[in-house]
Amino acid sequence: MKVSHYFEFAERVTGGMAASVDHQRKMFDRVGVEYTTEPTLDADVLHLNLMGPRSVWYARRARKAGVPVVAHTHVTAEDFGDSFRFTNALARPLRPYLRRAYGLADRLICPSEYNRSVIEGYTDAPTTVVSNGVDRGKLYGFESLEAEYRDRYDLDPPTVFMVGHVIKRKGLETFVETAHRMPDVDFVWFGPIDRSLKGRETKRLVDEAPRNCTFTGFVDDIRGAYAAGDVFCFPTHEENEGIALLEAMAAGKPLVVRDIETFSWLDDGEECLKVGDAGDGAHAAADADARGDNVEGFVEAIDALRDADRRAELGARAAERSEAFSLDAIADRYRSLYADLV
Template sequence: MNSLRILVGAETYPPDVNGAARFAGRLATGLAARGHDVHVVAPSPTGRPGVEVLDGVTVHRVTSRRYQPLEALRLCTPWEAAWETSAIMARVDPDVVHTNGHLSLGRGVVNAARRSGRPLVATNHLMPENIVDYLPLPAGLRSVFAGWMWQDLGRVYSRAQIVTAPTPRAVDLLTERAGLTSAFAVSNGIDTERYHPRAAGEARAGDGTPTILFVGRLDPEKRVEELIRAVALLPRDLPARLEVVGDGARRAAWTALADELGVADRVRFRGHVTDDELLEAYAGADVFCMPGVAELQSLVTLEAMAAGLPVVAADAMALPHLVRPGANGELFQPGDVEELAGHLARLLGDAALRERMGAASREIVAVHAIDATLGTFEALYEKVLDREPVLAES
């Protein structure tokens, strides 16, 4: 296709460490590598506005402020986001706009695009329920406020020509809770070639103890406490260790839980790691576990699958789209720690089973290659530029 000038709105963007930020970074740099002139509007990591060029992408940073309960993110005020995104829109003059959020910054991007008549694509990565726990609201009002946020998301995204979400389940939520009548699934995509499974019979690093890996924010909805409790239920004569990669509000509490349950010697909290260290963590693991119950896709689960790992995951939200019980892993009912421990014990004790399920993970994840995702979005950009209707798949 012809080269386009594309403006990507991102409520969170690298160096932020979360799935939405990683997707936005991957989308922007991937499109730039395909010859497009890509501009990103994102909150400033320092708070001050400015412009920088990263990996061939022009990143316009908007004034932001830190919200203490959400230390990993910078938030923009509605008035600053509206004024600055409008000015950036006029300066960049994009052919097409692709927002990845509907909060202050995303709303500013959407409104500026609509006022200037520019084609607009919108992608949702947000579960409002993950946000309300960090707001100073009485517990009884949180579900009410989450419902309002879904409706607000629907109002903002109804202004887009095309709305997408990363999985069929995430699309269902847009119709059920946000009231949108048309949306369809486009995988976030990953660079599957970056992840390499350990060869059959290849020795592990370290002492050879089979390793369970978790990667993600250490926040309540990830429910890592269930994984730690499951490790405590494993037979002591079954070699096993748990590596926890990531940081967040619950790290101290979950570290204390491991100590309380007598498994501190089996659980290692690594905090944030570099990209190379993350690749090494995947390559050195034997089983990946995702106990979270609010995953709209779970990029880290896709990455683990690309690294050839069997996956044990909660039977919740979009995770059943990735894990096929008996094929590439197992699902457990959230809260059923004994079921989770049973799945882990079976995999940890059977190297041949891990190898077979890991190979299946590699096959399943192939359809999530980033090139396919980029190609799909390029086709969508062409359609909105031509003002063609785009219908959701039934």
């Protein structure tokens, strides 16, 4: 069996989508799936990771030629907004475009049950949920970098951290405001800022962050982030799955997350601490902003994790839960899916 595994705009797209494509190809190698990274109909299956215009063109040709089409649903209009400049304006026309594009697939691969529920509002094409997975090999030896990265960014434990592109949708405002409320705790966001691609509000939040809130920009070895961080704070408003979250779990880090549907599979108080938005649950804050951010709830959750034993307890359970998302655990699902289509 040969798969045409195409990633349009591969030279420009970074972050979680690029990591997912890398994970897929590592899984192919594990289970012996032959693949090419070029778009071609000289294959048993055409698997498209980003439904740009070239991918759509090949999908239409493949359907006429009788070649099964698989498309990953990494992109939705819901998670496109509040990312980079102009993405809010593009989110509305993106939805009808994606409806047509995803409708060309014989099978859609969704990274989570939440993503599948969103995609069901786009098309009735058959869906299969396959996690993006976590590459444990990528984290190997991360502990040895703790002293180096704490010293580089002047971080004292317990350090609250985040990993990924600095974008507003991922809860940037909440992260910065929580740092304001906790001046004795170090907060650090590891990941590219790309100021030329950011809107005015994002740049303002970064520039006006308190002294205890550091934005590192691109880091040459992402293992250093998981070595220097003690509490993974992920206040994202919208997420298809969250590879950085899976990595933090695999590294045994306790999680503080926003209580959104994407993370419904995580058990609050057992594998993470969840914070509801303003008006939701015990953490509701009277002074939350108009968007519903419950900053006080994040402060309370992080306060609870000043206790090293509690951090270790939550981190150990998160690490155990992450084993089901390892590349080895899910690799065979691709081979089975392709075999079913062929």
